[in-house]
Amino acid sequence: DAKTTQPNSMESNEEEPVHLPCNHSTISGTDYIHWYRQLPSQGPEYVIHGLTSNVNNRMASLAIAEDRKSSTLILHRATLRDAAVYYCILRGSGGSNYKLTFGKGTLLTVNP
């Protein structure tokens, strides 16, 4: 499986935008980029996914580099409830595409 690299932790202030980076230099052409987050004492929660084009949903935006070797999850206005561990995961079209392989993720702290 292609690997992803994320910073261990990031800090933000409430109501400010947050840009969470993810590097995936070995991504293959059919790998989707998925983002999940895990709030304290809860299970992981799907945030967004994309293949090549930038994507927006009610939770966040996903900006994908033109060469697809990196991506950025954008929270437009952070709230205290966004404090969580954010995971960037690649899912390909191979035989084990059902599997989510979680790394250590980025721990986001949101200051009031």
Place this chain on the structure above:
Amino acid sequence: DAGVIQSPRHEVTEMGQEVTLRCKPISGHNSLFWYRQTMMRGLELLIYFNNNVPIDDSGMPEDRFSAKMPNASFSTLKIQPSEPRDSAVYFCASTRSQVYSQPQHFGDGTRLSIL
């Protein structure tokens, strides 16, 4: 809509006892996953069912662990006998299909402590 429901939320038991964790997936989802989360190893997949059939159990630690899915709305993960190193948070997740663009929906987990 109800999400993935897991029970119990917390379980504390003594070493050697049998432990049974339960999961009810989202209605209409045909794929179900059991994950385990520890500080040392993070989140790891234990077993994956598709249409109630186990497809990949390569993550099951050893013979003490077993999982079943007798029907589309219920699954169990059993540990017998339990050991202190089994202490972890166990998550169940379901998805509408195994297509790799489909998100997985997780329950809130069972926090298991083996004394």
